[in-house]
Amino acid sequence: MTENTQPGLPALSGGLGGPAALRPLLETVLDGLAEGAARRGGPLPAGAPKEIADLVATTLEHAAGGGAETLHRLTTLLAHGSADPADPSCAAHLHCPPLALAVAADLAVSALNPSQDSWDQAPAATALETLLLQDLAALVGYAPAASAGVLTSGGTESNLMGLMLARDHALGRAGGRPTELHGLPPGLTPRIFASAAAHFSVQRAAALLGLGEHAVVAVPVDRDLRMDAGALAVALRESAGRGEIPVAVVATAGTTDTGGIDPLPRIADLAAENHAWLHVDAAYGGGALLSDRLAPLLDGIARADSVSLDWHKLGWQPAAAGVFLVRDAQTYAPLARRAVYLNPADDEEAGYPSLLGLSLRTTRRADAFKIAVTLRTLGRSGLGRLVDTCHDLARHAAATAAAHPQLELHTAPVLTTAVFRYLPQRDGLRDDPRAVDVVNAALRRRLLREGRAVIGRTELPGEGPGRIRLKLTLLNPHTTPAGIEQLLRLVVAAGQAEEAEQAG
Numbered sequence: 001m002t003e004n005t006q007p008g009l010p011a012l013s014g015g016l017g018g019p020a021a022l023r024p025l026l027e028t029v030l031d032g033l034a035e036g037a038a039r040r041g042g043p044l045p046a047g048a049p050k051e052i053a054d055l056v057a058t059t060l061e062h063a064a065g066g067g068a069e070t071l072h073r074l075t076t077l078l079a080h081g082s083a084d085p086a087d088p089s090c091a092a093h094l095h096c097p098p099l100a101l102a103v104a105a106d107l108a109v110s111a112l113n114p115s116q117d118s119w120d121q122a123p124a125a126t127a128l129e130t131l132l133l134q135d136l137a138a139l140v141g142y143a144p145a146a147s148a149g150v151l152t153s154g155g156t157e158s159n160l161m162g163l164m165l166a167r168d169h170a171l172g173r174a175g176g177r178p179t180e181l182h183g184l185p186p187g188l189t190p191r192i193f194a195s196a197a198a199h200f201s202v203q204r205a206a207a208l209l210g211l212g213e214h215a216v217v218a219v220p221v222d223r224d225l226r227m228d229a230g231a232l233a234v235a236l237r238e239s240a241g242r243g244e245i246p247v248a249v250v251a252t253a254g255t256t257d258t259g260g261i262d263p264l265p266r267i268a269d270l271a272a273e274n275h276a277w278l279h280v281d282a283a284y285g286g287g288a289l290l291s292d293r294l295a296p297l298l299d300g301i302a303r304a305d306s307v308s309l310d311w312h313k314l315g316w317q318p319a320a321a322g323v324f325l326v327r328d329a330q331t332y333a334p335l336a337r338r339a340v341y342l343n344p345a346d347d348e349e350a351g352y353p354s355l356l357g358l359s360l361r362t363t364r365r366a367d368a369f370k371i372a373v374t375l376r377t378l379g380r381s382g383l384g385r386l387v388d389t390c391h392d393l394a395r396h397a398a399a400t401a402a403a404h405p406q407l408e409l410h411t412a413p414v415l416t417t418a419v420f421r422y423l424p425q426r427d428g429l430r431d432d433p434r435a436v437d438v439v440n441a442a443l444r445r446r447l448l449r450e451g452r453a454v455i456g457r458t459e460l461p462g463e464g465p466g467r468i469r470l471k472l473t474l475l476n477p478h479t480t481p482a483g484i485e486q487l488l489r490l491v492v493a494a495g496q497a498e499e500a501e502q503a504g
Contacts, residue, residue, distance in 0.1 A: 013110070013111040013112075013113075014111060014112055014113070018111060019111075022111060024068070025068065025071060026107075028068050028071050028072050028075070029071065029072075029075050031072060032071070032072045032073070032074075032075025032076040032078075032079060033075060033076075033079045034079075035072075035076045035079070035080075036075065036076040036077065036078065036079020036080035036081075036082075037079050037080075037084065039076070039079075039080040040079065040080045040081075040082070040084070040451070041451075042087065042089065042451045042452060043083060043084055043087035043088075043089040043090035043451070043452070043453055043454050044082070044083040044084070044090065044448065044451055044454055045080055045081050045082075045451055046449070046450055046451030046452075047449070047451070048449060052081055055077070055081065056077065056081065059073060059074065059077045060074075083095075083454050084097075085097040085475065085476060086476060086478070087476075088476060088478075088479040088480070088483035088484075088486075088487065089452065089453040089454065089483075089486075089487050089490065090453070090454040090476075091453075091454065091455060091456070091472040091473055091474055091475075091476070091479075091487065092454045092455050092456035092457075092471070092472075092473060093454075093456060093473055094256065094283075094284055094310075094313045094473055094475070095473075095475070096312060096313055096314070096315070096316050096317075096475040096476075097316070097475070097476050097478075098312075098316055098317055098318040099316045099317070099374060101373060101374060101377055101378075102316060102317045102318060102370040102371075102373065102374050103318055103370075105369055105370040105373040105374070106317075106318050106369075106370045108369065109125075109365060109366045109367070109369050109370065112366075114365075114366045115363050115364060115365070116129065116151075116355050116359070116364040116365070116366060117342055117354075117355070117356050117359075117361075117362045117363055117364060118342040118343060118354060118356065119347075119352045119353055119354060120352070122366055125366035125368065125369060126353060126354075126355060127353075128366070128368055128369060128372055129150075129151060129355065129366070129368035130353070130355075131372075132368045132371060132372045132375075133147075133148075133149040133150070133151075133323070133325070133368075134147075135375065136149065136309065136323055136325065137149060137325055139289050139290075139380070140286075140289065140301055140302060140307055140309075140325060141301060141302025142302060142325060142327050143327075146327070146328060146329060147325060147326060147327055147328070147329060148325070148326050148329035148332050148358065149323060149324055149325035149326065149358070150323075150324050150355065150358040150359045151321070151322065151323060151324075151359075151364070151367045151368050152308075152320070152322035152323065152324050152359070153320040153322055153361075154283065154310055154312065154319070154320055154321075154322035155199060155201060155281060155283030155308045155310050155322060156199075156201040156204070156205075157322060157324070157360065158281075158283070158308035158309075158310075158322050158323065158324040159199065159201045159202060159205050159250070159279070159281055159308055160201070160204075160205040160208060160209075160360070161306070161324050161335075161360060162248070162250075162277075162279035162305075162306035162307075162308065162324065162326075163192065163202070163205045163206065163209060163247070163248055163250075163279065164205075164209055164334070164335075165277070165305075165306060165326065165331055165332070165334060165335070166192075166247050166248035166276075166277035166279060166305070166306075167190065167209050167211065167247055167248075168334040169277055169305075169331060170190065170245050170246070170247040170248070170276075170277065171188070171190075171245075188245055189242070189243070189244040189245065190211045190215050190244070190245045190247045191215055191216075191217055191239050191244045191245065191246055191247060192206055192211065192215055192216045192217065192247050192248050192249075192250060193216075193217045193219055193232060193235055193236065193239075193246065193248070193249045193250065193276070194216055194217070194218065194219065194227075194249075194250035194252070195218070195219050195220075195221050195225070195226070195227035195228075195250075195251075195252055195255075195262060196218040196219065196220060196221050196225075196461045197221045197225040197226075197227075197252065197255045197256075197257065197258075197260065197461065198218075198250055198252050198255075198281065199252070199255075199256060199281055199283070202216055202250050202281075203216050211247070215247070217235050217239070219231050219232045219235055221260075221461060223411060224258060224260045224411050224414065225255045225257060225258045225260040225460075225461070226255075226260045226261065226262050226263065227251065227252070227262040227263065227267065229262075229263050229266040229267060229270065232249070232267065232270055233270055236249075236270060236273075236274045236276075240274065246271075246274045246275065246276035247276065247277065248271075248276055248277040248278070248279055249267060249270065249271040249274075249276045249277070249278050249279070250279050250280075250281060251264055251267045251268075251278065251279070251280045251281070251304070252280075252281050252285075253280055253281065253282035253284070253285035253286065253288075253297075253298055253301060254281075254282060254283065254284030254285025254286070254287075254288070254414075254415055255284070256284065256458075257417070257419065257458040257469075257471065258410070258411060258413075258414065258417055258419050258471075259284060259285065259394075259413060259414040259415035259416065259417040260414055261285050261288075261297050261298065261414060261415075264280065264298065264299065264300030264301055264303070264304075265299060265300035265303075267300075268300050268303040268304070272303075277305045277306070278303065278304045278305050278306075279304060279305065279306045279307070279308075280301050280304040280306070280307045280308070281308045282298065282301065282307055282308055282309055283308050283309065283310035283313060283322070284310065284313050284314065284415065285297070285298060285314075285415060286298075286307070286308075286309035286310065286314070286323075287313060287314020287315060287387050287415070288314070288387065288415060289301075290314070290315075290380055290383045290384040290386075290387050291384040291387040291388050291391070292384060293388055293391070294387060294388070294391060294415070297414065302327070304327065305326060305327055305328070305331065306324065306325065306326045306327070306331075307324070307325045307326075308322070308323070308324060309322070309323040309324075309325070310322050310323070311323065311371050313475065314386075314387055314390070314415070314416070314475065315371070315374070315383065316374070316383070316386060316475075317370055317371055317374065318370065320365075320367055321367050321370065321371055332357070332358065335357055335358065335359075335360075336357040337356060337357050338357075339356065342354065342356050342362075343356045343357070385477075386477045387416075389477040390416040390474050390475055390476070390477055391413070391415065391416055393416070393474040393477075393479055393481070393484055394413035394415070394416045394417060394418050394472070394474050395412075395413055396481045396484055397413075397418035397472050397474065397484045397488070398412060398413050398418045398420075400484060400485055400488055401418060401420040401488060404488065404492065405423075406422060406423050406425060406492050406495065406496075407420050407421070407422060407423065407488065407491070407492065408420055408421050408423050410460075410469055416473065416474045416475060417471055417472065417473050417474070418471065418472045418474070419458065419469050419470070419471045420469065420470055420471070421436065421440050421468065421469050421470055422436075422439060422440050422443060422470065422491060422492065422495035423436070424436060424439050424495065424499050425496075425499065426499050426502075426503060429499065429502075433464070433465040433466030434465040434466070436465075436466060436468075437465050437466060437467070437468040438502075439495055439498050439499060439502070440457075440468050440469070440470055440495070441457065441468055442498045443491065443494035443495045443497070443498045444457050444470060444494075446494045446497060446498060447490060447491070447494050452490050452494075453487055453490050453491070453494075455470050455471065455472060455487075455491065456470065456471035456472070456473055457469070457470060457471070458470075458471055470491065472484075472487070
């Protein structure tokens with residue numbers, strides 16, 4: 001093996017000379033990260049969006065042609081201008097602070113740049129992904145030898161894959177030809193049943209699959225945003241009465257807004273009774289499987305035909321780290337593809353495996369590597385402790401909000417999310433639902449503008465004003481109860497400032 005270097009050309013990250021070329025650049029990056037974080041001094045940069053955009057434009061203008069200096073300047077800019085999920089006051093989204101171990105593992109993948117679309121581009125990574133998916137299938141409750149899966153870009157791609165297989169399965173039963181479909185056979189009306197709180201990617205997937213967003217039936221939810229199983233039974237019965245095809249039932253294990261988990265066992269019964277594919281979107285709630293305390297919340301998930309998991313949420317991996325699994329590998333058949341330059345039949349017959357037919361993508365990073373390193377280092381129990389810590393933080397946030405006279409808790413946390421709102425104190429505001437919405441929306445933007453906190457915003461299902469809520473999505477196990485209390489004090493102070501500004 002020789003070094004891949006030519007005088008006068010930029011160094012590469014691979015080959016014998018790659019590590020030596022990377023080492024000083026990594027020091028430059030680390031220095032820039034530290035400098036940028038110090039300049040930011042909080043969870044995100046203070047300033048309006050235009051100010052941040054102007055800073056980026058100015059820095060880019062003066063950063064060209066500087067070699068390591070350019071790398072340092074732009075890394076500093078990125079760190080300064082980022083919302084840092086490792087800051088205790090950055091708690092808006094399902095956006096985790098990745099483990100240093102996982103980031104270091106991901107660096108190895110970036111340096112070597114294997115692609116998972118053919119064995120000869122990723123010999124070890126192909127075998128590693130296959131073995132990791134067997135471990136994750138067992139975690140879900142599938143039989144590893146009978147199941148199949150693939151690493152994805154996240155829940156959106158995984159949900160699309162689940163519904164694609166569901167469509168082909170349903171239309172195959174109805175007399176269609178799933179592997180050759182270019183649309184729906186005439187006279188068939190497909191339906192996908194998902195809760196009103198399901199992820200928007202369900203509607204997007206229905207549109208992309210040619211079913212149309214109107215094919216998705218929104219099933220009512222309870223106060224905790226869990227699907228009403230009784231309402232699902234009614235919807236399925238009424239749909240069958242109209243001669244429609246139940247393509248799939250999508251159950252959510254961990255809604256984006258509240259972390260609510262649909263009643264999986266009852267939904268599985270209904271899906272089976274109606275011969276519908278059951279897909280469980282556990283992009284968020286799948287992390288509960290790591291915790292002895294929370295895993296029972298997902299009882300019934302092993303009955304799903306397909307499952308979405310996201311390890312860049314409650315798995316502390318750098319994005320992307322999505323996982324798609326099916327209980328029966330035979331149901332993967334519609335995705336099978338043969339490309340003679342990637343997976344010729346005689347290569348596979350000779351023992352060279354291919355993952356091409358498992359993914360919607362061709363070029364694909366070896367995202368399994370960082371997950372494998374993390375699991376082999378920390379194990380399920382080590383990751384489970386992180387899940388439990390974040391669950392405890394959510395419960396503390398909920399208790400603190402419930403006890404505060406100017407905050408109103410929406411519901412008890414299920415996973416790691418606390419949903420609440422600020423209650424104005426001024427006469428004429430507190431009892432006006434529209435005014436309460438305005439204050440809550442504005443206080444969140446005030447915190448962003450001042451660089452003090454990143455908190456989430458959502459709206460409860462329904463119509464009319466009074467539905468805006470704030471949320472803390474707590475994925476940082478290094479946050480403390482005192483940090484949570486300080487964050488809620490910032491929310492109250494921002495709400496009071498908005499009230500005073502409106503009064504003035």
